Amino acid sequence: MSGPIEDFYAVIPAGGIGSRLWPLSRADAPKFLHDLTGSGHTLLRDTWNRLEPLAGPDRIAVVTGRAHRAAVEKELPGIADLNVFLESEPRDSTAAIGLAAAILSRREPDVIIGSFAADHVIRVPQLFDWAVRQAVATAREGYICTIGIQPSEPSVGFGYIKKSDALEIDGAPEAALVESFVEKPDLETAKEYFADRNYLWNAGMFIARADVLLGEIAESDPHLYAGLMDLAEAWDDREARGPVVDRVWPTLTKIAIDYSVAEPAAAKGRLAVIPGHFDWDDVGDFASLAKLNSHGRKNDLAILGENARILSDAASGIVVSQTRRVISLIGVRDIVVVDTEDALLVTTSEHAQRVKGVVDALKLSGRGEVL
Numbered sequence: 117m118s119g120p121i122e123d124f125y126a127v128i129p130a131g132g133i134g135s136r137l138w139p140l141s142r143a144d145a146p147k148f149l150h151d152l153t154g155s156g157h158t159l160l161r162d163t164w165n166r167l168e169p170l171a172g173p174d175r176i177a178v179v180t181g182r183a184h185r186a187a188v189e190k191e192l193p194g195i196a197d198l199n200v201f202l203e204s205e206p207r208d209s210t211a212a213i214g215l216a217a218a219i220l221s222r223r224e225p226d227v228i229i230g231s232f233a234a235d236h237v238i239r240v241p242q243l244f245d246w247a248v249r250q251a252v253a254t255a256r257e258g259y260i261c262t263i264g265i266q267p268s269e270p271s272v273g274f275g276y277i278k279k280s281d282a283l284e285i286d287g288a289p290e291a292a293l294v295e296s297f298v299e300k301p302d303l304e305t306a307k308e309y310f311a312d313r314n315y316l317w318n319a320g321m322f323i324a325r326a327d328v329l330l331g332e333i334a335e336s337d338p339h340l341y342a343g344l345m346d347l348a349e350a351w352d353d354r355e356a357r358g359p360v361v362d363r364v365w366p367t368l369t370k371i372a373i374d375y376s377v378a379e380p381a382a383a384k385g386r387l388a389v390i391p392g393h394f395d396w397d398d399v400g401d402f403a404s405l406a407k408l409n410s411h412g413r414k415n416d417l418a419i420l421g422e423n424a425r426i427l428s429d430a431a432s433g434i435v436v437s438q439t440r441r442v443i444s445l446i447g448v449r450d451i452v453v454v455d456t457e458d459a460l461l462v463t464t465s466e467h468a469q470r471v472k473g474v475v476d477a478l479k480l481s482g483r484g485e486v487l
Contacts, residue, residue: 132206177220257283298315436453
């Protein structure tokens, strides 16, 4: 690996509550503020540590909610104040990434930005580094570039990217055009994708010149683009920022960047992909968290919690404990137990995706105190 990339700025969107990881992940302590891998660092800090060799500490920005500012700055003491971009309320990924692109483009017109979620787990940082450097080289040629993960199994939990013709770009020998995006498939279709090396997992990483990314937003949603430009114009003026944010932010379209930028760009031949050969997981539910912490061994019981007191006999799955309570598991397979001071979750790996439904039901019932 070489040093930081001079024209590159890394952006970390740190939003959402990770509702499929409730009650571990809460509105006031979302999953990116937890150590879910035993690394000794939160997922946010691990993300920073991966990006610092690529961008340098002064060229990493975080987009997060106002409520999380103090926690983010505590986790990232090296971040510059001007690189913390605060959302007044969640407006989905296009608004978050577009805001960063608009602000940074005004500060540095030719800047290339890369967006990397705060709550993903990535192993083998050297391979991640190589993929990002290829993506930056591709972005310099005017493409919007994504990094797709070479599948390690026929997963039904991720969307897929189908790559097309190879591109000839110096510094990016693996670059290819994107033919299409595919939603999460059923198992039989996932097996077909896994056998076809042209299908990659969609990891939601996007690298592009900021002006190119904003141009794509302008084509797909002129109103959203205009709002982002208004915000960026006022952003670095502390007195002007507040009133503009209060006026403009609530009006921004709520849309994922996959739909506003990636899919339209792919249809026009403007989207490229770099295959990522590193281990990656978005830790989307407790089943993936169990797999991550048991190193894929299905017969193991993964245990998270600094003071966890677990007795286990012929049990597998995952236990997350934030209490001093003794938890005993006997003869249960693929169990999920999450024990916090005010809520207890018991399910199985098979039904882990349904935890979000519990959160939705709690919201409807008015029991927001446990969210």
